[in-house]
Amino acid sequence: MNKLNGLERRLGLFPLTNIVIANMIGAGIFTTSGLLMEQLRHPLLLLGLWAAGGLIALAGAFAYSELGAAYPQAGGEYLFLSRLYHPLLGFLSGWVSFFVGFSAPIAASAIGMTEYLARAFPEILAVPGIPGGLLKKIYALLAILLFTLLHLQGLRWGARVQNVLTGLKVGLIAALIIAGLTRSGGDWSHFAAAEPFRFDLGGWKVIGLSLMWIMFSYSGWNAAAYIGSEVRNPGRNIPRSLLLGTGMVILLYAGLNIFYVYALPAAGMSGVIPVGSLAAGRLFGASSTKLITLLIAFAQFSSLSAFIILGPRVYYSMARDGLFFKKVAEVHPKRRVPSTSILLQAGIAGAIVLSGSFDQILTYMGFSLGLFPLLAVLGVFILRRRKELPYRMPGFPVFPLIYLLAGVSILVLGFMERPVPSSIALLTVALGVPAYFIFRGTTAPSKP
Numbered sequence: 001m002n003k004l005n006g007l008e009r010r011l012g013l014f015p016l017t018n019i020v021i022a023n024m025i026g027a028g029i030f031t032t033s034g035l036l037m038e039q040l041r042h043p044l045l046l047l048g049l050w051a052a053g054g055l056i057a058l059a060g061a062f063a064y065s066e067l068g069a070a071y072p073q074a075g076g077e078y079l080f081l082s083r084l085y086h087p088l089l090g091f092l093s094g095w096v097s098f099f100v101g102f103s104a105p106i107a108a109s110a111i112g113m114t115e116y117l118a119r120a121f122p123e124i125l126a127v128p129g130i131p132g133g134l135l136k137k138i139y140a141l142l143a144i145l146l147f148t149l150l151h152l153q154g155l156r157w158g159a160r161v162q163n164v165l166t167g168l169k170v171g172l173i174a175a176l177i178i179a180g181l182t183r184s185g186g187d188w189s190h191f192a193a194a195e196p197f198r199f200d201l202g203g204w205k206v207i208g209l210s211l212m213w214i215m216f217s218y219s220g221w222n223a224a225a226y227i228g229s230e231v232r233n234p235g236r237n238i239p240r241s242l243l244l245g246t247g248m249v250i251l252l253y254a255g256l257n258i259f260y261v262y263a264l265p266a267a268g269m270s271g272v273i274p275v276g277s278l279a280a281g282r283l284f285g286a287s288s289t290k291l292i293t294l295l296i297a298f299a300q301f302s303s304l305s306a307f308i309i310l311g312p313r314v315y316y317s318m319a320r321d322g323l324f325f326k327k328v329a330e331v332h333p334k335r336r337v338p339s340t341s342i343l344l345q346a347g348i349a350g351a352i353v354l355s356g357s358f359d360q361i362l363t364y365m366g367f368s369l370g371l372f373p374l375l376a377v378l379g380v381f382i383l384r385r386r387k388e389l390p391y392r393m394p395g396f397p398v399f400p401l402i403y404l405l406a407g408v409s410i411l412v413l414g415f416m417e418r419p420v421p422s423s424i425a426l427l428t429v430a431l432g433v434p435a436y437f438i439f440r441g442t443t444a445p446s447k448p
Helices: 013-024 027-040 043-070 077-084 087-101 103-120 132-151 155-181 201-218 234-263 275-284 286-320 339-355 358-386 398-417 419-442
Strands: none
Touching: 013 155, 013 234, 013 286, 027 043, 027 103, 027 201, 027 234, 027 275, 027 286, 043 201, 043 234, 043 358, 043 398, 077 087, 077 286, 077 358, 087 103, 087 286, 087 339, 087 358, 087 419, 103 132, 103 275, 103 286, 103 339, 103 358, 132 286, 132 339, 155 234, 155 275, 155 286, 201 234, 201 358, 201 398, 234 275, 275 286, 286 339, 358 398, 358 419, 398 419
């Protein structure tokens, strides 16, 4: 088996595409549409923004397909920015990934899962002497612990579990959409019932914030690029997995949002976090609500699992370059996984679960996760001038320009609408600058 820096090239196209899909379909699609409707109060605009987010993600996937084929090693943006610009930018992207890119989505997925479980089984919150809010956090921590232990067992076993979870999740979503839209319990007039939306500065700021949240739900379109060291035939499989996975998720997201709006009027879904459960109850009746809610909660496991696979590979790459704690570069001698990195990520995710509410985590993540992919996509223009490429995306330079223009607009508008969590995201980046020089001065790179 071909090895690179202790990691083995085991993953083919099917498991790699599954990892992309699993990373994208997480807490976001099952939780944010209700929060978005509270902001927009316009069903057709909601659907249009989800479609726009999908096109932006697809444009990014085209750009990353070229980057991933050119640099088929573990690390994602950390690797791309270090090679294309400067190790400081690469480090900052990895620094943000450590706190936001993976640990925070793990926390959000775990919280989203417990929201659905609590709706299906409210009795789990009825423990004497323990508040319901604290119990939800405890259940989220247990879920993180469970999948951390699973992925410490090795990539082959973890990938098999991931394939099953992703298959079940895609099947569940497809069945939910088809069954829901063919029932008579909904109302197509919900799509036309909207409050007037003003496209002034205030309205555009709301659109920017909404797209920021939506792009969090699409985050993961670049997932295959993070584990390039463990992919067979990366020049072929990384581009194909990114485009296949992203395309499939766009279709599923469109169907789910049509399902939500068909089932619920705008006022009925406004502000509701477990919106999938509410919509299912309206269409299928109270007797089936518990089962469907439980299945949606189960679907969160797949995302939680996929995030736990990817994040540690970034910190592992940083540590090998001498830009993170040396122990994080260790690979388990038998299971061939970066075990210390996996455990460290679980600890950070657990701290985030305990420290914030879902919407606060969502805004913080949305802004933070939009920064460094912009630089990576811009790097495609540099890449084409520097080296002979094993893969060239179709449609250059249209797709990179679409992603860059949309991404910058979303960040500016989102900052104007929610300056506090956006500023905290920028502060997180700024704190990485002194950390870079500390690590560079005290930690030696690992030997290949």
